[in-house]
Structures are given as C-alpha cells and as structure tokens.
Amino acid sequence: MAWRRRKARERDLDRELRAHLDLETEEHRDDGLPVDQAHYAAQRALGNATLIKEVTRDMWGWTSVERLWQDLRYATRMFARSPGFVIAAVLSMALGIGGNAAMFSLVNALLIRPLPYAEPGALLRITSVYPKAALALFRERSRTMDIASASPGSESNLTRSGETVRATGSAVSDNLFSVLRIPAEMGRAFQPGEQRPGADGSLILSHALWNTAFHGNPQVIGSVATVDGMARQVVGVMPASFSYPSTKVQFWIPARLDPSDMEDYWGQEYVPFIARLRPGATLSQAHSEIRAMMDVLRTRFPFPMPRNWNNDATAISLQADMVEGIRGKLLVLFAAVGVVLLIACANVSSLLLSRAAARRKEIALRAALGAARSRIVRQLLTESVLLAALGAGSGLALAGVVLNIFKSVLPPGTASMAGVTIDWQVAGFVAGLAAMTGLAFGMVPALSTARIDLAGSMKAGSARATAPRGIRLRGWLIVGEVGLTVLLLVSAGLLLKSLYSMSQVNPGFSPEHILTVRLTPNQSICAQRESCVSLYGRLLEQARGISGTSEVAAANSIPLDGTLPTLPFDVEDHPKSADFPAPMFWTGAVTPGYFQVLRIPLLEGRVFTAGDGAKAGSVVIVTLSTARRFWPRQSAVGKHVKPVWDAQWRTVIGVVSDVRQFNLADRIPESISGAIYMPYPQAVQADHQIPAALTLLMKTTARPLRVAGEIRRMARVLNPDAPVEDVATLRDTVSESTADFRSTIWLFLSFAAAAIMLASVGIYGLVSNSVAQRTYEIGLRVAIGATRSEILRMMLAQSVRLTLMGIGVGVLASLVLTRFLAGMLFGVAATDVVTFTSACVLILGIAIVASYAPAWRAANLDPVRSLRAE
Amino acid sequence: MELLQGTLDMLILRTLLLGQAHGHQIARHIQQTTDDVLQVEHGSLYPALHRMERKGWIAAKWEAAGKDLKREFKYYRLTPAGRKQLAREESRWTRVVRAMARITQSVEEH
Numbered sequence: 004m005a006w007r008r009r010k011a012r013e014r015d016l017d018r019e020l021r022a023h024l025d026l027e028t029e030e031h032r033d034d035g036l037p038v039d040q041a042h043y044a045a046q047r048a049l050g051n052a053t054l055i056k057e058v059t060r061d062m063w064g065w066t067s068v069e070r071l072w073q074d075l076r077y078a079t080r081m082f083a084r085s086p087g088f089v090i091a092a093v094l095s096m097a098l099g100i101g102g103n104a105a106m107f108s109l110v111n112a113l114l115i116r117p118l119p120y121a122e123p124g125a126l127l128r129i130t131s132v133y134p135k136a137a138l139a140l141f142r143e144r145s146r147t148m149d150i151a152s153a154s155p156g157s158e159s160n161l162t163r164s165g166e167t168v169r170a171t172g173s174a175v176s177d178n179l180f181s182v183l184r185i186p187a188e189m190g191r192a193f194q195p196g197e198q199r200p201g202a203d204g205s206l207i208l209s210h211a212l213w214n215t216a217f218h219g220n221p222q223v224i225g226s227v228a229t230v231d232g233m234a235r236q237v238v239g240v241m242p243a244s245f246s247y248p249s250t251k252v253q254f255w256i257p258a259r260l261d262p263s264d265m266e267d268y269w270g271q272e273y274v275p276f277i278a279r280l281r282p283g284a285t286l287s288q289a290h291s292e293i294r295a296m297m298d299v300l301r302t303r304f305p306f307p308m309p310r311n312w313n314n315d316a317t318a319i320s321l322q323a324d325m326v327e328g329i330r331g332k333l334l335v336l337f338a339a340v341g342v343v344l345l346i347a348c349a350n351v352s353s354l355l356l357s358r359a360a361a362r363r364k365e366i367a368l369r370a371a372l373g374a375a376r377s378r379i380v381r382q383l384l385t386e387s388v389l390l391a392a393l394g395a396g397s398g399l400a401l402a403g404v405v406l407n408i409f410k411s412v413l414p415p416g417t418a419s420m421a422g423v424t425i426d427w428q429v430a431g432f433v434a435g436l437a438a439m440t441g442l443a444f445g446m447v448p449a450l451s452t453a454r455i456d457l458a459g460s461m462k463a464g465s466a467r468a469t470a471p472r473g474i475r476l477r478g479w480l481i482v483g484e485v486g487l488t489v490l491l492l493v494s495a496g497l498l499l500k501s502l503y504s505m506s507q508v509n510p511g512f513s514p515e516h517i518l519t520v521r522l523t524p525n526q527s528i529c530a531q532r533e534s535c536v537s538l539y540g541r542l543l544e545q546a547r548g549i550s551g552t553s554e555v556a557a558a559n560s561i562p563l564d565g566t567l568p569t570l571p572f573d574v575e576d577h578p579k580s581a582d583f584p585a586p587m588f589w590t591g592a593v594t595p596g597y598f599q600v601l602r603i604p605l606l607e608g609r610v611f612t613a614g615d616g617a618k619a620g621s622v623v624i625v626t627l628s629t630a631r632r633f634w635p636r637q638s639a640v641g642k643h644v645k646p647v648w649d650a651q652w653r654t655v656i657g658v659v660s661d662v663r664q665f666n667l668a669d670r671i672p673e674s675i676s677g678a679i680y681m682p683y684p685q686a687v688q689a690d691h692q693i694p695a696a697l698t699l700l701m702k703t704t705a706r707p708l709r710v711a712g713e714i715r716r717m718a719r720v721l722n723p724d725a726p727v728e729d730v731a732t733l734r735d736t737v738s739e740s741t742a743d744f745r746s747t748i749w750l751f752l753s754f755a756a757a758a759i760m761l762a763s764v765g766i767y768g769l770v771s772n773s774v775a776q777r778t779y780e781i782g783l784r785v786a787i788g789a790t791r792s793e794i795l796r797m798m799l800a801q802s803v804r805l806t807l808m809g810i811g812v813g814v815l816a817s818l819v820l821t822r823f824l825a826g827m828l829f830g831v832a833a834t835d836v837v838t839f840t841s842a843c844v845l846i847l848g849i850a851i852v853a854s855y856a857p858a859w860r861a862a863n864l865d866p867v868r869s870l871r872a873e
Numbered sequence: 874m875e876l877l878q879g880t881l882d883m884l885i886l887r888t889l890l891l892g893q894a895h896g897h898q899i900a901r902h903i904q905q906t907t908d909d910v911l912q913v914e915h916g917s918l919y920p921a922l923h924r925m926e927r928k929g930w931i932a933a934k935w936e937a938a939g940k941d942l943k944r945e946f947k948y949y950r951l952t953p954a955g956r957k958q959l960a961r962e963e964s965r966w967t968r969v970v971r972a973m974a975r976i977t978q979s980v981e982e983h
Contacts, residue, residue, distance in 0.1 A: 016919070019896060019947045023915065026897045050916030062924040 009063075016059055024049060051368070058369055061378065074385040081386060089390070091764055092351045096394020098757055099344030101401030104429050105409055106340045108402075110333060112423040113326050119244060121184035125280040128324035129293060131316045132273035135260055137300050138176055141276070144299070147284035147292050148318075151175070151182040154274045156252040160525055160726060161216065162229040167726055168216050169523065171251050172230065174258035174274075180207075182279045183247060189213075190224040190239035198260040205257060206235040210243035212253040230256060232527035248275070266648070269305055270571075272689070277321055289318050306647070309584045331826055332747070336409065338820075339494065339754050342487045349480045349487075350761040351394075354768060355387060402429070412746045477769050478805050484765050485809025485850070486816060488758040489842055493817040494824055495751040496838040497831055502748055504830030505741055511662035512562055512601035514733035518707050519561055520699045520714050524725035529695040532617055536684045538721055539697060543594060545717045551705035556596035557683065559694040560589075561733070562664050563740040568592075568688060569675055574633050575643040575652070585647045586676035588629070589664060592686030592694050598659060600700050608640040608657030615682040621645075621653035622682065626661045629677030644679065646687055653681070666740055668829045700733070707732060747827065762846075763853040770802050771857040778864060785866035798858035799851060806850035810843045817842075881921050883966065886951065886959040889931060895938075895946035896922065922949060930955035 027045035028038075036044060049055070060073070082089045117123040127148065133141075141150045156173040180192035188210060196202055206228060208217065217223050217237075226237050235256065246252065262268050280289060297316055301308050326333070366379055402425050410423070522542070529535040539557050546555045560566045571585040579585045595611045597603075606627055615622055623644060630639035643652035664678060681687070688694045703710055711730040718725050731739075774781070781794060789797075821833040831838070888894060888902045899922075900915045925931050931949045938944045951959075 015947070016923075020919065022895070022944075022946055023897045027915070048915050050914045052916070055916040055919055058920040059923050062920050062927060 009069075012063060013060075016056060020049070020052060020055070054368060071385070074382050075389065077382060078386040078389045082390075088354055089393075092354050092390050093393045093397055095347035095350050095761055096391060097397035097401050099340075099347035100395050100398030101405050102340040103344050104398060104402035104425060104432065105406035106337050107432050108406060108423055108425050108429045109409055110337055111428065113329065113333065118322050118325070122279075123322065124320075126183070126321035127278045127280060127286075127289065127318040128321050129276040129278055129316060129318050131313050132275050133300075133313075134269045134273055135258060136262070136268045136303065138258075138276070139260055139262070140300055140303065141296055142176075142178075144296055145278075145292060147281055147289045148278035149178065149182050149281065150276055150278045151179040152258060152274045152276050153179055153248045153255075154258065154272060155248055158523070159231045160229075160523060160724070161254070162724075163216060163226075166216075167724065169726055169728060170212060170216065170253045172254045172256055173248060173252045174272075175255050177257055179247075179255070179277075180241075182277065184279075185241070185245050187239035188242040189221075190237070192239055193255075193257055197257045200259055200261045203257040203259045204233070204235050205238040206230065207239040207241060207255045208237060209241055209246070209253045213240045230254075232525040265305055266691070270648075270689075278318065286318065293318060307580070307584065312584075331823070332412075335823055335827070336412070336747075336750070338823075339491060339751065342491055343754050343757055346484050346487045346758050346761050349484045350765045351390070353477045353480045353484075353765045355390075399425070408746075408750065412743065412750055477772070481762075481765050481769055481802075481805045482809040482812060484758075484762045485806050485846060486812030488755070488762045489810055489813025489846055490816045490820065491751070491755040491758045492842040492845065493813070493821060493839055495748065495755040496842050497821060497824060497828055497833065497835060498744075498748040498751050500831040500835065500838055501827070501829040502741065502745060505667050505744070507830075508663065508667050510562065510667060510737065511660055512603050514601075514737045516702055516704060517600065517733040518701045518703050518710055519564075519729070519731055519733055519736065520701075520711055520727055521696065521729035522699060522714075522718055522725050522727055523696040524722055526690075526692065526695045528722065528724070529693050532684070532693050535693050535695060536617060538725075539594070539683065542699070542714075542717060542721055543596075546699060546701060546714060549701070549703065549705060549710055549713050552701050552703040552710070554596055554600045554702040556600040556700045557594045557697040558597055558700065559592040559686065559688070559697055560664070561698045561700065561736075562601070562662050563666060563736050564698065564729075565665075567665060567672070567675070568694070570687070570689060571647045572644050572677075572679070573647055577633060587674055588644075589675055589678040590686075590688070591678070591680040592683050592688070592697075593680050594683050597680075597700070600702055601662075603662060604660045606658045606660055607638065608655070610657055610659075611680075611682040615685065617684040619685075621651060621685050622656045623653045624657040624659055624680040625655055626678040627658055628661050629679065630655075630658045632677060648691065649687075653685075667737070698729070744827070759846075759849055763849050766802050766806070766850050766853040767857065769805075770798060770854040771860075773801065774798065774857045774861040777861075781861050781864055782866040785864065791862040794864075795858050795862040798861045799854055802850050802854035802858075803847070806847055810846060813846075814839060814843065881917065882925060883959065883962040885918070885921060885925065886930065886955055886962065889949060889951040889955070890959065893948040893950035895948050897946075899949070925955070928954075928958075930958050 024042075024045050027048055028041045031041035031044045032038065046052070057077070118126065120126060129150070133152075135152075138150065138152050153175040154173050156171045158169050159172050160167050161170045161172075162168075175193070177193040177195055177197040180187070186192060187207065190207075192207065193205065197205060208223070213219060213223060220226075223237050223240065227234050228237060229235070241255075258274070259267070278289070280286065293316055297313050301310075301312060323330075369379060406423070406425060524535075524538070528538070543555050543557060546552065560568050568590050569587045570590045572588045573579065573585055577583070577586075591597075593611065595613055595615070598605060598610045607630075608624070610624065611622070625639055625644075633639070634642055639655050639658050642655045644655065645652045659680070661678070683693070683697075686693055699714065701710060707730055711727065715727040718727050784794065784797075785791075817839065818834060825833045884903050884907075885899055888899050888906075891902075894902065896915070896918055900918055922931070922933075926933055926949070929952060932952050933947050933949050935945050936948050938946050
C-alpha cells in the first residue's frame with residue numbers, strides 16, 4: 004500500500020520535472036537555440052536531476068524502515084559508482100577481520116577455554132621427567148595430589164587379524180583416565196593394579212584408530228591385538244574428543260611397574276607426571292610436598308644421582324604446560340594479525356575521509372536543498388556500516404581458510420588444536436568487530452563532513468584552504484599505518500634473515516641423491532643379535548643390486564628425522580660423581596658405509612669396517628665436538644667409553660666432524676653432552692638390545708617409489724613382519740625440517756605485503772586528495788613563478804615527512820617488540836641494524852613511488868585552468 | 874547573488890499569492906520580479922514545493938495548461954495555512970530589513 008503510493012509519487016515527480024524541462028527547452032528554442040543545445044541548456048538550468056529527486060523524496064517523509072531501505076539503496080548505488088574504493092576497503096577489512104576471526108578461534112580454544120576435562124583448574128603438571136619408580140613412590144607418599152603418568156608416545160607395530168599398521172602409543176599409569184576424569188566411550192578405562200607385570204596386557208584405542216584399523220567394529224572390546232609382538236586385549240575405546248598427551252597418540256597401554264627389573268624401573272624412558280589436586284589441598288602444599296618427595300626419591304636411586312637433580316621441580320597448571328610450545332608463537336601471530344587489522348582500519352578510514360572530501364560539494368548541495376544534517380550523517384554511517392558488513396562477510400568466508408593456514412604453521416600434535424573450528428563465538432566476535440570498526444571509521448568522516456559550513460559551500464570555494472582538518476587527520480592515520488607496516492616488515496625481515504642463516508648452515512652431511520626408507524620389524528626378532536645383523540646384512544646386499552644404486556648403508560637414526568636415541572656413558576678420564584653424573588650421549592648405530600654415503604668427513608683414525616663385527620673388539624667413533632669436550636688438547640683416538648651398565652670398555656677408533664643431527668639450528672636438548680657412533684653389530688639401545696628398526700640410506704638415481712617397492716619386496720621375503728615406510732629423499736627431509744619455520748615466514752611476509760599494499764594505497768590516496776584540494780593554491784604558486792620541480796618537491800615532501808614520522812614510530816615500536824620474536828630467530832639479533840635499515844628504506848621508497856604519480860599530476864597542472872576552476 | 878536560507882519559501886508563497894502556478898512559472902516569476910538579482914537553481918524549487926505541500930501551506934493539482942489542452946502541469950496554489958505562514962515570514966523579514974536599513978543609514982550619516 005505504502006509502496007504503491009510511493010510509486011505513484013515517483014511517477015508524479017518524474018512527470019513534473021519532465022514538464023518543466025520541456026517547457027524550458029521550448030523557451031530556449033524560441034530564443035533561437037538549436038534543439039540539442041536548447042535541451043542541454045534546460046538541463047543545466049534545472050541542475051542535477053537525480054540529486055533533486057533524491058532530496059525531493061526526502062521531503063515526502065518516510066517511516067524509519069523506508070528510510071533505512073533508502074539509505075541502503077543509496078549506499079549500494081554509491082558503491083557501484085566507485086568499485087575500486089569498495090574493493091580496496093572490503094579487501095582491507097576482510098583481511099583484517101578474517102585473520103582475527105581465525106586467530107581468535109585458536110587463542111580462545113588453546114589459551115583461554117579451559118581444558119576439556121572435569122574441574123580443569125585442579126589439574127597440574129609436575130615439571131621434569133621421572134623414572135617409573137618415582138610414580139610408585141609419589142603415589143604412595145602424596146597426600147595432596149593424585150599423580151599419573153603418560154609417556155609422550157612412540158610408534159609401534161599393531162597387528163590385528165594378520166594386518167599390521169604403524170601406530171603411536173603411549174604407556175600410561177593405570178589412573179591416567181581417572182585423574183583426567185574422562186570415561187571410556189566404549190568398554191572401560193584402565194583399572195587400579197593394571198600396571199602389575201602379568202596384569203598389564205590391556206589396550207585402549209583412540210576413537211580414530213578404532214575407526215580405521217578396527218573398521219569401527221562394535222565388537223572390538225575383548226578382542227586381541229598384537230603390539231610390537233605382545234598380544235594385548237582391547238578393553239576400551241576413548242571418545243573422539245579425547246587426546247592426551249598429544250593428538251598423535253592413537254592408543255594407550257599400561258606402563259609396566261616391575262621393581263624387580265631394576266633397569267626398567269629406574270633407568271628406562273623417563274616420563275612426565277601430571278596430577279590432580281585433591282579437594283581441600285592447596286597449590287603451595289603441593290609444592291612443598293613435591294620438594295620433600297624429591298629429596299626422598301634422590302636417595303632411592305640404585306646409582307648415584309646429582310645432588311641437585313630436579314631441585315627446582317614444581318607443579319604448574321596443566322593448561323599452561325600443554326600450550327607451552329605454542330603459546331609464544333600464537334601470541335606473536337595474534338599480535339601481527341591485530342596489527343594488520345589496525346592498518347586495515349586506518350586505511351579504510353583514510354579512504355572514507357578522502358571520499359568524504361570528494362563528496363563535499365554534493366553533500367553541501369544536499370544540505371542546501373533542505374536535507375537535514377542528521378540525515379546526512381546517518382546516510383554516511385549507513386555507508387560505512389554496510390561497508391564493514393561486507394568486509395565482515397568476506398572476512399568470515401576467509402576465516403576458515405586462514406584458520407587452516409595458521410594451524411599448518413603451528414606445531415602439530417598440540418592436543419585439541421585439530422578440533423579448533425570457527426564457531427558462533429567467533430561469528431559474534433567478528434560481528435562485534437565489524438560494527439565497532441564500521442562505526443569507528445564511519446564516525447570520523449561523517450562528523451567532519453557534517454561540519455561543513457552551509458553558507459559558503461554551494462560553491463567549491465571552501466576547498467582553497469591549504470590543509471583542511473580532514474587532511475591533517477589522514478596525515479596521522481598515515482603515520483600510524485607506516486609505523487605498523489615498519490613493525491611487520493622488520494619482523495618479516497628478521498625471520499627471513501634467520502631462514503637465510505639457516506640455509507647457510509653446513510649440516511655436516513650431504514643429502515644429495517639419498518633416498519631413505521625405514522624398516523620397522525618387531526623388537527622381538529632381535530632377541531638374537533645375530534638374526535637382526537644378518538637380516539640387515541642380507542637386505543643391504545640385495546639393495547646394492549638395485550639398478551642406479553651405488554652406495555647403501557643403514558642407521559638407527561638419521562639426521563633431522565626427529566629421533567634422539569640416547570644412552571648414559573662412562574667416559575675415560577671423567578669419573579662420575581654425585582655432582583658429575585654419567586653424561587648422556589646421542590648414540591648412533593650405523594653400518595660401515597654410513598659415513599661415506601652421507602659424506603661425513605673423517606678427521607682422525609678410521610671409520611667402521613666389516614671387520615667390526617659382534618665378536619670383534621668393541622669400538623666407537625666420536626664427533627669432533629664430543630672429542631674436544633672430553634679430551635681437549637689430546638687425541639680422542641685410543642680413549643675408552645662404555646654404556647654405564649656394560650662391563651667392557653669400548654675403544655674410540657676415529658673422530659668424525661659434527662652433524663646437525665636433531666635440527667638445522669642445532670638446538671639439541673642441553674641434557675645431551677655428546678654424540679657417539681657404534682658399529683651396528685655391536686650396538687645397544689636403552690633396553691640393552693640391538694636396535695631392530697633401522698633406516699636404509701641409498702645413494703641412487705632411480706625413482707624413489709620404484710626403489711621403495713623393491714625394498715618392500717625384498718623385506719617381505721626376508722621377514723614378512725617388517726613394515727617398510729617413511730620413504731623420503733634426504734633433501735626433502737632437510738627442507739621439511741624447516742617447513743614449519745618457512746610457513747611462519749611466509750605468513751609474516753604476506754602480513755607485511757598486505758601492510759605495504761594498504762599503506763601505499765593510503766599514501767597515494769592522501770597525496771591525490773591533497774592535490775585535488777590544493778588545485779587553486781598550486782595554480783597560484785605556478786602563476787607567481789614556482790617551477791614544476793618545486794611543485795613536485797613540495798607535494799613529495801608532504802608524504803616523505805609523514806612517512807619519516809611513521810618510520811620513527813615503527814622503529815621505536817620494533818625495538819620494543821621484536822624481542823618477543825627472539826625465540827623464533829636464528830643467527831640474527833632481534834635488533835639487527837641491516838634489517839631495520841632495509842625495512843625503513845623500502846618503506847620510504849614505496850611511499851615516494853606511491854606519491855609520485857599524483858605529485859607529478861600536481862606539477863603539470865595548467866595554472867590558468869586550475870585558477871579558473873574555482 | 875546567492876539565495877539566503879529560508880528566503881526561498883517566502884518567495885514561493887508570495888508568487889502563489891497572485892494565483893496558482895506550476896514550477897516553471899514560479900521559477901520564471903521569482904527571477905523576473907527580482908530583476909534576475911536572485912538566481913534560483915530551478916531544481917532546488919521542487920524539494921521546497923514538496924516540503925511545503927507536506928506542511929499543508931500549499932496544495933497541488935494536475936490541470937491542462939490554458940489554451941493547450943493536450944498538456945498538463947502540476948499547479949500549486951496557496952492554502953489558508955500558507956497565507957498565515959506568509960504573513961509570519963513577511964513580518965520577520967520586515968523586522969530584519971528595518972534593522973539592516975538603520976545600520977546602513979547610520980553608517981552613511983557618519
């Protein structure tokens with residue numbers, strides 16, 4: 004009804020204006036003008052017809068809904084008329100908001116939201132790691148906590164009805180699930196007493212493993228599966244949402260507690276403890292209890308422990324512990340994303356300001372024709388909120404993509420990270436952000452526009468001022484934008500330089516044309532040392548025959564594969580004492596060809612030969628840094644070492660150069676004091692057995708998949724229970740070791756690129772706008788003798804001055820803030836002068852380029868025309 | 874000379890005092906009676922006319938133009954409310970003009 008009435012009015016107004024134009028045209032024709040000119044003159048006399056209709060419609064009066072609808076229609080029409088502006092603004096917003104939505108999801112899920120366990124506040128992590136014996140001791144003595152343990156998880160062969168898969172399992176205390184208060188989804192959790200030898204044959208599956216390896220079979224409870232050769236009964240399946248200690252863990256077995264097995268009880272894998280504070284107990288009680296228990300524990304060890312061992316052990320919140328590795332990086336990324344959003348807001352605000360300036364005349368005319376001031380302000384606000392909504396919409400669409408990028412950059416395996424999705428909380432957060440930024444940057448131009456003085460504004464004369472308020476405000480926005488961009492650019496530069504330093508690192512080996520394949524037979528086949536030695540002997544013999552393959556070798560751990568086999572050693576000339584316990588060495592078990600295949604240089608003595616067999620004299624090779632550390636100014640060759648439990652000493656027969664074994668940055672845990680190689684037939688690992696799982700290294704020109712196929716076939720013939728996997732070229736392994744780092748850099752670079760783009764659009768807009776507003780002044784300057792280069796310099800100086808101020812702000816901010824990046828940097832200081840200087844020069848250059856085109860336009864204004872334009 | 878705010882309403886009402894007229898006639902009349910001193914952008918007339926119509930000062934009706942029966946124009950005429958409004962506007966104007974005159978006279982005498 005209302006709509007029909009309005010339609011009628013529209014027609015009425017059209018007809019009225021047309022009649023006016025016709026009549027006016029006739030009059031001009033009667034005065035002797037040709038038809039087309041008469042029509043044109045009539046239109047000129049009437050003025051801007053669209054605008055007149057617009058304002059006339061306002062006079063009819065509207066309901067608030069109609070008014071909103073009209074504002075929206077008007078806004079869309081304005082947007083359609085300037086697509087460049089809208090795309091720039093919406094993209095800026097989408098980047099900022101999308102990034103923030105994704106980041107907020109992560110931060111909320113990982114740092115803020117409590118752990119998904121009952122009463123998560125009472126859950127603690129006892130720092131450091133402990134032997135199994137400590138678990139029994141602590142559980143017996145603690146009055147304030149229920150203490151549980153879970154090993155970080157290692158890969159095992161899991162066999163079920165003849166099918167073998169490789170899966171990661173964690174050995175846990177029988178009370179782990181009850182301490183976390185997570186019941187099983189099917190079946191049951193472990194029960195008290197299930198860690199006793201003989202009663203520990205149970206197995207609990209993760210939901211995912213049950214779904215894949217067990218095909219989601221509901222009859223799984225009670226069935227039998229073999230883990231590393233030991234038959235176990237499936238007693239439970241955990242819910243899909245559960246992951247502890249990390250997402251890579253796929254099954255849990257009870258950690259066997261056998262006090263009669265001294266080695267296993269005191270010396271084997273040390274594991275972290277978690278605890279739940281009992282009702283009524285306080286954290287400080289728990290702290291003093293831990294100190295007291297630690298004093299008792301130290302006296303119980305069957306071998307001497309350093310007096311200060313775990314002196315500083317304490318309890319921290321489990322949540323803090325679980326995000327420890329990720330927290331710093333997450334916060335740095337969060338800050339970077341926030342900075343991009345700030346820049347985006349400054350930019351959109353600046354864009355809106357320049358548009359408001361450009362529309363000054365139109366708005367003044369609307370005001371003069373009778374549009375109320377509040378109406379104009381509301382119209383402008385509608386525009387910016389609509390813009391913000393468009394930005395938020397695209398931002399939301401972008402958020403999912405960005406979230407996946409962020410996840411790929413953060414360390415994998417963080418419990419509960421995989422489950423992070425964009426949820427309604429995030430949608431609310433984004434909507435709030437959009438509304439707030441929309442109002443924030445909409446308010447500034449809306450108010451400065453509405454302040455237009457009506458009397459003098461129907462002509463454009465008011466634009467003669469050299470620096471109206473809008474320009475000054477935009478100047479500050481640009482300063483801020485440049486400052487933030489410098490901050491991001493410096494951060495990206497520092498990371499980039501770290502990557503460069505890392506690529507310049509000599510890893511100590513040559514990865515060229517080396518294919519690696521991991522063979523993982525069950526440890527049980529190595530009960531007889533000879534059977535394993537002969538298995539690999541024959542396999543290497545056959546692998547050498549694969550066409551294109553020139554050299555082969557095998558080792559328990561290869562560079563950068565993430566494994567760190569270590570053993571405690573007795574070292575000649577270094578008697579151990581309570582203060583200097585046996586050092587831990589990284590312990591390689593390698594076949595004779597290993598050093599040649601990897602081109603690891605021999606510095607002294609000899610490498611292993613086929614003669615260094617199981618029955619020959621025990622020998623080892625040490626790395627240069629180990630030799631220097633333990634026998635400085637002496638030759639290491641001829642010295643002796645042995646694993647602490649051995650009776651017989653092993654002779655050092657050679658020294659090889661160091662290898663970046665753990666990562667390219669060489670940050671191996673401080674607890675490892677050296678690196679040592681043993682010939683495979685003489686090798687031992689922590690369980691005193693010869694390592695069963697080895698990685699084959701082949702220098703080959705053949706296609707990796709073909710070689711892997713051949714190896715698989717050969718292995719199946721030699722030992723049907725030995726899965727072959729992890730086929731990779733060593734070159735890929737090397738580059739993958741920095742993949743996480745490179746993706747972080749990639750992310751920072753894209754932040755910096757986005758920031759540069761936004762800032763240059765901002766600077767370009769500012770200068771063009773100021774040229775437009777100062778046309779009259781420039782014309783005047785040229786008229787009284789200013790040369791073109793002087794004008795060019797004047798216009799450039801404006802943006803250079805702002806940019807320099809921005810750089811000053813940015814450098815100060817960077818000096819304060821880049822230290823938070825320090826943990827991610829390698830081979831570069833957080834205040835690296837070269838990086839800072841390059842970032843500043845780059846920004847300055849970009850600012851000059853961005854302002855050159857409009858400045859050049861200003862310099863080439865025709866003074867006569869620019870003066871007459873007013 | 875630019876039109877001062879609020880003047881347009883009075884000029885329109887005054888024009889309609891002489892009888893009904895359509896937009897083009899009103900524009901022409903204002904221009905002629907002020908010896909082209911006051912230039913009204915024709916377009917700005919219509920928002921004003923529609924606003925005054927809504928306020929009830931004037932009423933509008935589509936009618937054929939005198940001799941040319943084929944052509945219709947939207948004619949505006951004054952309502953009683955419009956007459957009262959005009960009286961108010963004029964008395965305000967007279968006061969302003971008198972005040973201005975006194976100021977300019979005193980300057981000349983000086």
